[in-house]
Amino acid sequence: MRALRLSHHKKPSLVEVPTPEAGAGEARVRVHMAGVCSTDLHLARGYKGGFEGTLGHEFVGHVDQCPDAPEWLGRRVVAEINVGCQRCSRCEGAVGPNHCGSRQVVGILGRDGCFADWIVLPIGLLHAVPDDLPDRRAVFTEPVAAALRVMEQVHVRPGARVAVLGDGKLGQLITQALLSVTTPTLIGRHPAKLAIAEARGARVALGEEEWGTFELVVEATGTEAGLREALARVRPTGTIVLKSTFHGLTHLDTSRVVVSEVTLVGSRCGPFTPAIEALRSASIDPEPLIDAVFELEQGPQALQRAATPGVLKVLLTTGA
Known part of the structure; x- marks a missing residue:
């Protein structure tokens, strides 16, 4: 089969590898479509010490091999990404x-x-995709789940003053998720991107504008400047949710955190079931974020496109 793989000290390349087989407790999924995430781009640059293997973690496809649970055969699925040992506390x-x-x-x-x-995964990671949810939307399930995780961790009261820093893919989805309970302010540096959120009903602001302080600030830039901005924008006793990983060490004014009694919350993967429903009902609409769709054969070019400044979401399709 074809796979877009990353080898140590080499750029991602499309190669032929053996088609995997599902073992005990596993399902093999024929991938239909996959989404390029910022993490994929970071890995290609050597993030986390150099991942080697097939890239990608956002996808939709159908199960074509599942020896232990044949009821999954033929079903369209998305899947969670963390594979635990299932033995530890x-x-x-x-x-x-x-x-x-x-x-x-x-x-x-x-x-x-x-x-x-194809990809092989533990059966327990699979989630069925409703018939009325097309692949172009279902492929966003993993990042939408990550966006919804914010509201699992932090109670957002109706009408709360909430800011999201960063008008990229994740910031856009978090903003849409928050619209279910309040009218958030998306703060970014790209008028065209801000216009997408504004069309959905969010408030928007260019980075240099003054909007006062917020009881909740979601940091979705993954930059030290964004972290400083979050601390400047949060009110005393407020909460900052850190939604993006940071490349390297960062500096934080911890005295300000202590004096202002600011709560810091790390946030990562989220719930798939409500994410699927949000996409099915269109309460979260990722379509305006799609910049381009590439064939898997054009995988390296797709990564280059995704890394281009101003580009939001790039998708890959296998032709399945």
Whole structure:
């Protein structure tokens, strides 16, 4: 099969690899469509010490092999990305496999991803896709789940003053998710991107505008400047949610955090079931974020396009 793989100290390239087989407790999924995430671009630049393997963790496809659960055969699915050991206290307890100390992460850590014709995953990660949810929307399930995680972790009261920093893909989805409870302000530096959120009903502001302080600030830039901005924009006793990983160490004015009694919340993967429903009902609409769709054969060009300043979402299709 074809796979867009990353080898140590080399650029991502499309190669032929053996088609995987589903083992005990696993399903093989024929990938239809996959989304390029900023994490994929960071990995291609050497993030996390150099991932080697097939990239990609956002996808939709159909199950074509599942020896232990034949009821999944033929079903369209999306899948969660954290593969825990299922034996430790975290996996078996309330913390869950997302924080297993031995976990693999699809296309990110120790496990091949979805920029390929097929991917093999544990059955427990699968979620069925409704018939009325097309692939172009279903492929956004993983990042929409991450956006919804904010409201799992932090109570957002109706009408709350909330700001989202960063008008990229994740910031856009978080803003749409927050619209279900309040009218957030998306703060960014690109008028065309801000216009997308404004059309959905959000308030928008260019970075240099003064909008006062907010009780909740979601930092979605993944930059040290964004972190400083979040601390400047949050009110005393407010909350900052850190939604993006940072490349390298960052500096934070911890004295200000202490004096202003600011709560810092790290946020990562989120719930798939409500994400699927949000996409099905169009309460979250990712279509305006799609910049281009490439064939898998054009995988390296797709990554180049996704890394172009101003570009939002790039998708890959396998032709399945």
